[in-house]
Amino acid sequence: MSAKISLGIDPEELASCVACGLCLPHCPTFRVTGEEWASPRGRISAMRQVQDHGMAVDQAFLESMDTCVQCRGCEPACPSGVLFGSMMEATQAALVRNRRVDWRRWGFRILGHRRLLHFLSRVLAVAQRLRLVPSKRLGLPLIPLAQETLRASGEDVWLFTGCVMDAWQRSTHAAVKRVVEMAGAGVALPGAGAGCCGALALHAGLESQTRALAARTMKALGGSAPVLVDSAGCGAVLKEYGRLLGTPEAEAFSERVQDVHEWLAANADQLPSAGQRTPDVTVAIHDPCHLRHVQRVHQPVAEVLSRYATVVMLNDDGLCCGAGGAYAAMQPELAASIRVRKLEAIERSGAEVVASANPGCTIHLANAGVTVRHPLEIVDEALEYDR
Amino acid sequence: MGFSRADPLVKDLRRVLSSDRVRAAPLERSIMGRDASIFEGGQAGPVCFPISTEEVQGCVDAARRHGRAVVPRGAGTGLAGGAVPLEEPVVVVTTKMNRLLSVDADRRMAWVQPGMINLDLSRATAPYGLHFAPDPSSQQVCSLGGNVGTNAGGPHCLAHGVTSAHVLAVEVVLMSGEAVVLGDPDGWTPGLDLRGAYVGSEGMMGVTTAIAVRLTPDPPAVQTLLLAFDSVDAAAQTVSAVIADGIVPSAIEMMDKNIIWAVENFVGAGFPLDAAAVVIVEVDGLPGGVAEEADRVAELAVERGGSVRRAADDEERALLWKGRKSAFGAIAQIKPNYYLHDTVVPRTRLAEVMNQVYEIVEEHNLQVMNVFHAGDGNLHPLLLYDRREPGVMDRVHAAGSAIIEASLAVGGVLSGEHGIGIEKRDFMPLMFTEADLDAQGRLRRAFDPNEMANPGKVLPTGASCADVNALDKVPEGVWG
Numbered sequence: 001m002s003a004k005i006s007l008g009i010d011p012e013e014l015a016s017c018v019a020c021g022l023c024l025p026h027c028p029t030f031r032v033t034g035e036e037w038a039s040p041r042g043r044i045s046a047m048r049q050v051q052d053h054g055m056a057v058d059q060a061f062l063e064s065m066d067t068c069v070q071c072r073g074c075e076p077a078c079p080s081g082v083l084f085g086s087m088m089e090a091t092q093a094a095l096v097r098n099r100r101v102d103w104r105r106w107g108f109r110i111l112g113h114r115r116l117l118h119f120l121s122r123v124l125a126v127a128q129r130l131r132l133v134p135s136k137r138l139g140l141p142l143i144p145l146a147q148e149t150l151r152a153s154g155e156d157v158w159l160f161t162g163c164v165m166d167a168w169q170r171s172t173h174a175a176v177k178r179v180v181e182m183a184g185a186g187v188a189l190p191g192a193g194a195g196c197c198g199a200l201a202l203h204a205g206l207e208s209q210t211r212a213l214a215a216r217t218m219k220a221l222g223g224s225a226p227v228l229v230d231s232a233g234c235g236a237v238l239k240e241y242g243r244l245l246g247t248p249e250a251e252a253f254s255e256r257v258q259d260v261h262e263w264l265a266a267n268a269d270q271l272p273s274a275g276q277r278t279p280d281v282t283v284a285i286h287d288p289c290h291l292r293h294v295q296r297v298h299q300p301v302a303e304v305l306s307r308y309a310t311v312v313m314l315n316d317d318g319l320c321c322g323a324g325g326a327y328a329a330m331q332p333e334l335a336a337s338i339r340v341r342k343l344e345a346i347e348r349s350g351a352e353v354v355a356s357a358n359p360g361c362t363i364h365l366a367n368a369g370v371t372v373r374h375p376l377e378i379v380d381e382a383l384e385y386d387r
Numbered sequence: 388m389g390f391s392r393a394d395p396l397v398k399d400l401r402r403v404l405s406s407d408r409v410r411a412a413p414l415e416r417s418i419m420g421r422d423a424s425i426f427e428g429g430q431a432g433p434v435c436f437p438i439s440t441e442e443v444q445g446c447v448d449a450a451r452r453h454g455r456a457v458v459p460r461g462a463g464t465g466l467a468g469g470a471v472p473l474e475e476p477v478v479v480v481t482t483k484m485n486r487l488l489s490v491d492a493d494r495r496m497a498w499v500q501p502g503m504i505n506l507d508l509s510r511a512t513a514p515y516g517l518h519f520a521p522d523p524s525s526q527q528v529c530s531l532g533g534n535v536g537t538n539a540g541g542p543h544c545l546a547h548g549v550t551s552a553h554v555l556a557v558e559v560v561l562m563s564g565e566a567v568v569l570g571d572p573d574g575w576t577p578g579l580d581l582r583g584a585y586v587g588s589e590g591m592m593g594v595t596t597a598i599a600v601r602l603t604p605d606p607p608a609v610q611t612l613l614l615a616f617d618s619v620d621a622a623a624q625t626v627s628a629v630i631a632d633g634i635v636p637s638a639i640e641m642m643d644k645n646i647i648w649a650v651e652n653f654v655g656a657g658f659p660l661d662a663a664a665v666v667i668v669e670v671d672g673l674p675g676g677v678a679e680e681a682d683r684v685a686e687l688a689v690e691r692g693g694s695v696r697r698a699a700d701d702e703e704r705a706l707l708w709k710g711r712k713s714a715f716g717a718i719a720q721i722k723p724n725y726y727l728h729d730t731v732v733p734r735t736r737l738a739e740v741m742n743q744v745y746e747i748v749e750e751h752n753l754q755v756m757n758v759f760h761a762g763d764g765n766l767h768p769l770l771l772y773d774r775r776e777p778g779v780m781d782r783v784h785a786a787g788s789a790i791i792e793a794s795l796a797v798g799g800v801l802s803g804e805h806g807i808g809i810e811k812r813d814f815m816p817l818m819f820t821e822a823d824l825d826a827q828g829r830l831r832r833a834f835d836p837n838e839m840a841n842p843g844k845v846l847p848t849g850a851s852c853a854d855v856n857a858l859d860k861v862p863e864g865v866w867g
Contacts, residue, residue, distance in 0.1 A: 015723045015775070021423050021464040022713070024528045025504060034436065034482025034502060035410075036463060037418050045418045060412035079653050079717040 007051040007094045009087050014051060017044045017082045023074035028320040029067050032337040037064040040074035040084050047091055057095070065091055067334055069324035070203045071289035076296065085294070086243075092205025108206060108326075111163040111196035112213055121167040139328045139335075141363045143168050150174060154186010157263070158227045160217075161189060162234050163196035165359045172359075175380035176230040176260055182383055183270040193220030199237040200325050202244070214241050218253045227253075228260040230376065232288035232358035233325055235259045236295050259291060261357065261375065265300035274308045274382050283309045283378060284351035286342070286365065288358030292318045301357055305375045308382035316345035321356075323364035339368055346370060353378070390416070390433055396453040397433050400477070403445030408436040408483070419478050422463040422470040423525075425726050426809055429471035431458075434478045440558060440566050440596040443479060447594065448564040450477040456839045457562065459590040461502060461530030465537060466727050467808030469589045473843045479594055481532050487511050488597065495602045496555055496572055501532025501595045508600070517602035520547035523804070524712040532595045538587030540804030542638035542711065543669075545762040547603060549804065551586040558597035559585060562839045572599040584830060589806050590841035592834035606637070606671035610681040611698040611707055614688040615662035619643060621691045622664035623738035626761045628687045629668065630734065634680050638669040639762030640711050643741075646718070646756035646769070653717040656710040659694075666693075666761060667707055714758040714769075722754065722771035726783050729805040730794035734764040743793045744768050751786040753779075765803035766794065791817070807845040815847050 023040040024030045030039035037046060037060065046064045049055040065088070072085045110117055125143040127133045135142065147170045150161070157180060161173055177187050198213035218241065221227050229235035235257060237244075242251035264271065285302055292298040298318075305311050322328060322338030342365070346354055355375040356362050362372045390397050390411035400409040410416075411433045419431035432455060437443045450457045456476035463470055472478050481502035488498040492515040499508055505526040509518040522541035523529055533539070535557060540549045547553075556570035570582030585592055616622040626639055642650070643664050651658045658665060666688075670680040685695040698704040718725050732740045741757060748755040748770065759767040770786055772779045791801065791814055801811050801818050815824060828846050832838065 015773075018718075018723065018725060019421065019423050021462060021525065021528050024462060024464075025506075034480070034485065036480075037415055041463075042418045045421070046414055049414055049417050055414060055417070058412065058414060060410075060414040064414070064418075079713040081653075081720060 003098065004054055004056050005050070005094055005098045007047055007091050009047060009051055009090045013083055013087055014044070014048060016080055017041065018080055019045070020079070022079060023077050023084075026073045026077040026317065026319070028069055028071060028073065028322060028338040028341075029334060031319065031341065032334065038067050040078075040082075043068060044082070044084070044087065047087060057098070062095070065095070067331060069289075069320050069322065069327050069335075069338070071320035071324060072293040073289055073318065073320055076293050089202060089205065092203065093207045094205070096205040096207070108196075108201050108204065108209065111200065112209070112216075114163070114166075114192050114195045117163055117167050117195070136367055137332075139332065139364065139367055141168060141366060144171070148174055150177060150189055152187060152189045153177070153181055155188045155223075155225060156185040157187055157225050158221045159187050159189055159260075160194065160197070160221065160227055160229045160231075160234060160238065162194075162231055165231050165234075166195075169359055169362075169374075172230065172374045172377060175374065175377040179264065179271075179376045179380050179383065180228065180260065182272060183264060183267045185267075188225065190217075190220040197234040197237050199233045202237055203325055211245065214245055214250065217241075218250065221253070224256065226263060227257045228263050229257060230260045230357065230374065232259065232291035232295065233360060236290035239295060259295055259297050259300070259357070261300040261304050262297045264376075265303045268304065268307070271304075271307070272383060279385075281309050281353055281378070282312060282351045283353045283355045284312050284314055284346055284349040285375070286314060286321060286346075286354050286356040286361060286372075287318050288356060288361050289318075289320050289324075291357055301355070301375050305355060305378060308379050312349045312351050314342075314345040314349055316341060321361050321364055323358070323360035325360050328360070328364050335364065339364060343368055343370070394433075396449065396455060396477070399449040399452065400433055400435055400446060403449060404435055404437060404442055408438075410434045410436075416475075419460070419472065419480075422460070422465045422468065424466050424468040424471065424808065424810060425724065426468040426471045429468075429473060430475045431472040431478045432475035434480060436480050436483045438483050440560065443560045443594050443596050444564050444566060446477060446479050447560055447562060451562065451564065451839065456842045457594065458841050459532065459536070459594045461533035461536075462504065462525075462528050464525045464529045465533060465806065465808065466729070467537070467802070467806040467810040469536060469806050469808035469841070469844055470533075471809055473809075476842075481530060481595075484596070485530075490515065490602075492517065492602075494573070495604070496599055497602060498572070498597055498599050499531055500597060501535070502530050505529050505531055505534060512602055513605075515602075516605050518605055519600055520544070520553055520603040521550045524714070526712075531598055531600070535586050535595050535598055536589050537804065537806035540760065540765065542640050542708075542760060544804075545639060545760065546635050546637045551583060553601045553603070554582065554586050554598060555601055556582060556599040557585055557595055559593040560596055561593040562835045562837065566596065570599070574601070585834075587806070588831070588834075589808060589845050591831050591845060593840055608674040608677040609637075609669060609671040609704065610677050611667065611669045611704045612681060612684055612688075613658070613696040613698070613707055614666040614668060614684075614693045615659045615696075616664050616666070616688075616691070616693045617662070618692075619664045619741050620738045621693060622666050623741065623761070625666060625688050625691045625693060626737065627734055628691070629684055630762065632683060632687060634670070634683060636668050636680070636684070636762065637671045638667065639760070640667040641665070641757070641759055641761035642667075642711065642714065643757040645754070646714050646758045649717040649720055649756065650710045650714050652720060653713060654706065654710040656706045657696075658710060667711055711758070714756075718756060718769055718771055722773050724772050724774045726770040726772070726787060727805075728766065728768045728770070728787060728790055729802050730766050730791060730799055731803040732764045732766060732794050732797050732799035734762075736797045736799075737761065737764055737766075740766065740793055740797060740799070744790055747786050747789040747793065751782045751789075753782060753786055760803070763803070764799070788814070809844060812843075812845055812847050815845070
């Protein structure tokens, strides 16, 4: 691909970067490469070359854009409030509009088809047991052969179950559901109606897929009950439906969305305290980027978890772990280099277990041999001891 | 001019470095065309990412064989355009040379590679109770090699001195390809202090490949005060009074009303929005002395109508400093572009020059914010503008010149810490005589006879009597 295209980025947004460079150390790809085009400032500079100066989209441009994890760690670091995430989304969408050949366009479709996804997952699970799949190289977790069935217990709150997480990590949803119920709420489930939230499609620039998935998700999670989300990446995009679709309906929906830890922290008085028999574990909290940088609600994880475990924070300024949704599969080398920094921070913390509220991070870190749990799995287990 | 894969220079460089570490695509060269200054449109040749001294030597040798200049670059956070490449030189980026080579806690020194980030060094030496004292506002991102190049300052340089006081020795690759060590890690140099000549030379003598830094013990006690005043005059008088009283705080920083507003919006540190100016004063040392000095500073402020807030803990201290250090970026909430000036005036003339700055800016129909190292009279007026506004650049540059002239008129100097780069190059004759400039040119050519290291910076051309003059003017388009 080498063509002059319009990126369609809001000119005001594109002009807002003053090139001070304060974002650089907060960018995981700049941290590991030291290369300007792998930094937010360099990427914005590249976008300006294409949009403002008519430079052709070439291999160097694609590399600069596609190496971005879209962690958005640059946004809270930016004193000028540059909206990097939306500029990157616009750029990715422009590349798709200009017929970039990309397997993701078809690959991510599967995520929207629940029965197909579950069927393929089952096939994959069997193939893994027959050692037909190089799981580690592909960054895949061990997919369970059978999944327990979740049943609704009321209508106080929705629990968003998503696509891959529902197919591969449903036991996490089960644990989350039990903890929310312990806090006194009846949990409603979207069932087959809501699948993929559209996050991966959004990050790949697949606009129409994103919109279609958003519409379906909103329809499946109707009414006025809070929508609780136990995956940081999904929660971030559900909260952005308002911005993405620009309709009053979508805005109202996004208002209802909460990360499950946010909701639990607000309802903490309803939760039983840790029992005497709960073993003392030291847990390091890894903040998923889309919880810390996008939703900016990573504190409640520590608030909830510290009631049941000894919590330590990682001292790496919340830098990304390299998972980034489909990033670890698309850019395996960079994703692994980024992960090294995270592993060093985990090592320094001295913790035995890492808690992460995002399936992508969980899988990526577990592939490097780290014991990773969802924070609420740890809480669920602690509560289990007293049941 | 393009650089294809088949370009002989690119091929030569790729013999020295792996091919993924020599980049020459038009987009990559255009991204390297600027740093954090207002100068856009620099023209980079091939961009190299060496990881060792030997590789830097290889890059320099290849550039020399092809008659190309060499521009060293760290994190690209310079504000004077020192790393902006002119006429397609080989750009040697040191960001991949970012290791801490050794720490000697007993001798309070460390050897570092030039691409190491300033703050990363202090973090790495924190377990020894040591830190690197120069702390530019960009310390979380700027590289130590860049700090050496510009002889960088920072808020805490008031008591501790600027970078030059914290560099014991440097390893430099000269344009001949030879690697030399200037200075001595034990801190005493026989003969001429070549290290002293090199620090602050803005890449015009060679490429820094390793630095022996002095480490400073962390102070046992620190107190940070936020003083708020109804007038800039009262704030400036308090600054002078503190120094006159014999106190040398580790930092004295001033911010005016406009910048307080912008920063508060970003950080939420509780800066008073109704004050005309705030002054952050930090005193450190032994607990008894610190308490006494902090009380005295508070007293002097109150006598001049100021109000005093003391940071209760490290968290509050960090928040106040975050406000101060993110000031430059925060202004984009108001206008998309800024031109950050850097001049120094005698401390006693601070208020007078600041008032002149306000007048100059009004005359040129621009907005200004002031945030600066008041303790050593280092002014940083920020001119705000939107470069898409027709004719605005002329007004920005006219106001800039007037500010420089006003600073020099009261006995000030051109630059406190950002360096001269491209920005102040043509103002050098306002400060130095022809004989001064000639002497500086000859000193530079003692290291780099053919002027191939970062040409076109600092020294106005014409003042140098060299036969080689790579550039006689800043190329079209560089000035915004």
